[in-house]
Amino acid sequence: MKMSKREEKFFQTLLENQGFLTASFIANQLSVSSKTVYRVIKKINDCSEYGEVIYSEPGKGFKINERVYHAVARQNLKQNDVDRKDEILLKLLFKSPVKMHLDDLYKDYYLSDSSIKKEIGKLNDYLSEYDLMIKKHGKRIYIEGGEDNIRKCLNQLISKMYSFDESVDDDNQLDFNKYDLQLIQEQIHFIEKKLKQAIIYPYNMNIFSHLFVLMQRYKEGKVIQQKEDSRLDIEELSLISNYQEVYEVSKQVIDKLSRYIHVALPAMEIYYLFQYILSSRFENALYSVAINENTQEITNFYIDYVLDRLEGDEHIDRNGLYHDLIHHISPMLIRLAKSIPVKNSLLEEVRNEYSVLYDLIRQASLLIDENYCYSLAVSEEESGYLTLYFARYLEGNDKEKRILILCSSGVGTSELLKVKVKKRFPDVDIVDVVSYRVFTNRIHQYQDIDLILSTLNTKQLNCNHNVLIVSPVFNENDAKKLASILKEV
Known part of the structure; x- marks a missing residue:
């Protein structure tokens, strides 16, 4: 996990004070609310690959699990070199072609002149992929290159470094x-x-990143x-x-x-x-680019190439697959033509879960380049999304999953959850949004539900449905859990 500045302050406070610390004490030390303390600690623990970093005991408060903390700290040290290079590049790219003094760029890092020189060489290797170059005048440096390439590089860096959330509050850790x-x-x-x-x-986040880069x-x-x-x-x-x-x-x-x-x-x-x-996808595809012969040809090629090489596809709904796939490929072709990147946070899981299918998609993309001269250069992220369309139909998931969303009282948090789930999983059918009280009174009406998404503890739900407990803000971890459970229900 990568520690933000606020998370580092949390650890520093817990390490400097022996024993358990209450949420109110930590809040006073860091000038934040107790609610923020609970939220940040939950985020730290959710992101840890080694287990719970900060644990609590009723009536005592919070304390660091030193064994887990040291494992996280070692990982963070390895990450620091990568983070520093990314942050230096970000500053130079935003300022380009304005010159920046090396002392200002590296004032927060303890590096020798020879180490800085070596690092700039590595940064130039990275920038060469975008036809960009760091130029030096004495102790000042700047990036030289076209505006289009500067923005492409910035979009890739920002996509790698940050995950923009739907809301910006006092917990926002972006600098x-x-x-x-x-x-x-x-x-x-x-x-x-x-x-x-x-x-x-992720197309809403694509536009967000584009506007952010433009403004900066x-x-x-x-x-x-x-x-x-x-x-x-x-x-x-x-x-x-x-x-x-x-x-x-x-x-x-x-x-x-x-x-x-x-x-x-x-x-x-x-x-x-x-x-x-x-180049974005909307819920109802009203504004996708008109489907032309090229789009139809590419879509049919993908379907024929992949299904001809797989077994057990006799009963697949080809018409349904074609309809869904072509409405994805249509805006995808604009993204590829205009070099608009797309982030796929599920890529690693897709490659692991559907390795054969993913490899066939990659092969088909190369053959399209060779046989049809479209020069698609389909990225791994785009291939991951194409793979999911095939996986959905091959696994018999053409029927929409029926989901009920509920929370403890009222529908405020549930409505927020509904918006975020629908944006992330447009193919699910959100049947209703209800409070816990309404659900218990009408439980007989929801017998055909495939899954309940709830902000409540499972012990409070007395039902036989599949239940997934999520955060009201539906974070990245929740999205991964939902993607996994949708394959099973």
């Missing part, structure tokens, strides 16, 4: 302006409201645009003409960002955002 992040979240909600449907995960580049760096609005080609202008509503929404968002950062953003930024929105 970025809280109000910047809140404004961007408001723009995501604005886009969804205007287009009258939700953008599903204009605030911190010196953006040199290489393509003016007047140079849009016929195909791009035709796309705008076909999706005027999406383009108008993009324009309104860019106008809001312009006013916020007090910079007149060029019209080309509208088109860039327009591309990101079109």
Whole structure:
């Protein structure tokens, strides 16, 4: 696990004081609420690969499990070198081509001049993949390269380093302006409201990352645009003409960002955002790009190639698979053409669980490049999502899973849970959102439920249904558990 600055302060407080510490004592020491103490400790324990780092005893408080803590600390030391390089790159990329003094960049790290020189060489090796290079003038350095490549590199780094949540509160551990992040979240909600449907995960986070990078580049760096609005080609202008509503929404968002950062953003930024929105998947696919012959051909090739090499596919619903797959591939082709990355947090699990299927998807992608000259260069993340579509139908999961969401009282937290689950798992059928009291009174109405998602302890639920206990904010760990249990129910 990677420790944030706040988590390091928690550990420091617990280590400096012997014995058990109460939540109120820790809260006073760190100037936070007791609620925040419980939340951060839960997060620390959830992220630990070695077991519970901070344990509690009723009436006593919290204490560090020193054996587990030392294992986590050793892992964190190994991670520090990687984190430092990423943070240095992030600063340079945001500032580019503004020069930064080496003393300012490395003031928080104790490295010799020779170590810094060696590290810059390694950073240049990484940047070369994006046609970028670190240039040096005396003790000052900067990154040289095109704006498109700078943003591609930034998007990849941010995707690797941070996991943007749906909400930004006082627990936000990103070293970025809280109000910047809140404004961007408001723009995501604005886009969804205007287009009258939700953008599903991870495409909402794609747009978030794009807007964040855009804002930081204009605030911190010196953006040199290489393509003016007047140079849009016929195909791009035709796309705008076909999706005027999406383009108008993009324009309104860019106008809001312009006013916020007090910079007149060029019209080309509208088109860039327009591309990101079109390359996203919506709950009802109303704004996916029109399906053309190329998309149909690619979709059919994937289906034929994969199913011809698998056994036991005689009863698969090919029409259903084709329908779902083509509505994924259509925006995927835009992402690939415009080098828009997508994050897949389940990739490792997909490769382990569906290794044969995943390998077939990768092989099919290479053959499409060779035989059809589409030059897709499908990433591993995209391949992971394609694999899940096939897995769903091959495992007989074409029937929607019926899920009930409930909490202890009221539906406030449950409604939040519903929104987040639906964005992450658009194919599930959320039958109802109820309180615990309503559920107990109407339990006979929910006999055909496949799964209950609840914020309650299982001991409080007197029923025979499959139950998954999750956090009201539905974090990454919850999403992984739900993905796993959906395969079984």
